[in-house]
Amino acid sequence: MTSPNPFAIDADTLSGMKPIRQVVLCLGSSLGDRQANLSGAIKALEDTPDLRVVDISSVYETSPVGGSEGDPDFLNVVVIADTAMQSRTLLERGIAIEDAFGRTREERNAPRTLDVDLIVVGNEELDSEDLTIPHPRAHERAFVLVPWLEIEPAGTIPGHGAIGDLLADLDTSGVVRRDDLELEH
Numbered sequence: 001m002t003s004p005n006p007f008a009i010d011a012d013t014l015s016g017m018k019p020i021r022q023v024v025l026c027l028g029s030s031l032g033d034r035q036a037n038l039s040g041a042i043k044a045l046e047d048t049p050d051l052r053v054v055d056i057s058s059v060y061e062t063s064p065v066g067g068s069e070g071d072p073d074f075l076n077v078v079v080i081a082d083t084a085m086q087s088r089t090l091l092e093r094g095i096a097i098e099d100a101f102g103r104t105r106e107e108r109n110a111p112r113t114l115d116v117d118l119i120v121v122g123n124e125e126l127d128s129e130d131l132t133i134p135h136p137r138a139h140e141r142a143f144v145l146v147p148w149l150e151i152e153p154a155g156t157i158p159g160h161g162a163i164g165d166l167l168a169d170l171d172t173s174g175v176v177r178r179d180d181l182e183l184e185h
């Protein structure tokens with residue numbers, strides 16, 4: 001009989017060792033106190049167990065994409081974090097944070113107090129009914145890519161490539177950095 005391997009890792013320990021991945025989130029607000037909504041969302045992300053906020057972009061004032069004539073501008077910010085959370089758990093956390101800021105769910109692209117979009121989660125590619133990773137429209141949205149490029153010039157979207165290259169083909173005129181706005185968190 002062989003003696004037990006002192007370096008062996010038991011199954012329970014192994015299943016608890018989840019890899020840390022980088023997640024990119026885009027936060028947006030176009031209703032209510034937009035600055036306070038974004039500040040509160042960042043605080044809520046910072047208070048999330050198993051998630052560490054690593055970088056936060058400047059605040060950008062952005063023309064609404066989609067929606068209806070006369071919709072208000074958004075404030076957008078991109079947050080980079082490290083996390084061991086599964087993408088579905090991250091989605092649930094994002095929805096809970098949206099709800100905490102009075103988000104109502106009307107038609108797609110409608111004005112809202114808070115939107116939390118998962119842009120990329122490590123190298124993951126997932127396409128399910130309620131969750132698509134990377135976000136299926138992020139590669140064509142200057143309001144996501146401009147703030148992201150500011151904090152991660154080498155950022156890439158799996159399946160789409162470097163964000164700097166993607167931005168070269170987009171109109172960025174509706175995305176204006178608001179250096180006068182600071183987010184408390």
Ligand SMILES: Nc1ncnc2c1ncn2[C@@H]1O[C@H](COP(=O)(O)OP(=O)(O)OP(=O)(O)O)[C@@H](O)[C@H]1O
Nearest residue numbers: 108109110115116117118130131132133134135137
């Ligand atoms: N990567 C993702 N990030 C956030 N939500 C996602 C993602 N992929 C799928 N969803 C699903 O999209 C649903 C609708 O989200 P939401 O109401 O915020 O859409 P929207 O913001 O109007 O439009 P868009 O999806 O174009 O940003 C969410 O409840 C979620 O189930």
Ligand SMILES: Nc1nc2c(c(=O)[nH]1)N=C(CO)CN2
Nearest residue numbers: 028062063064065074109143
């Ligand atoms: N400028 C801007 N436009 C949008 C945004 C957003 O965050 N910023 N979010 C949308 C739905 O997620 C639809 N349109």
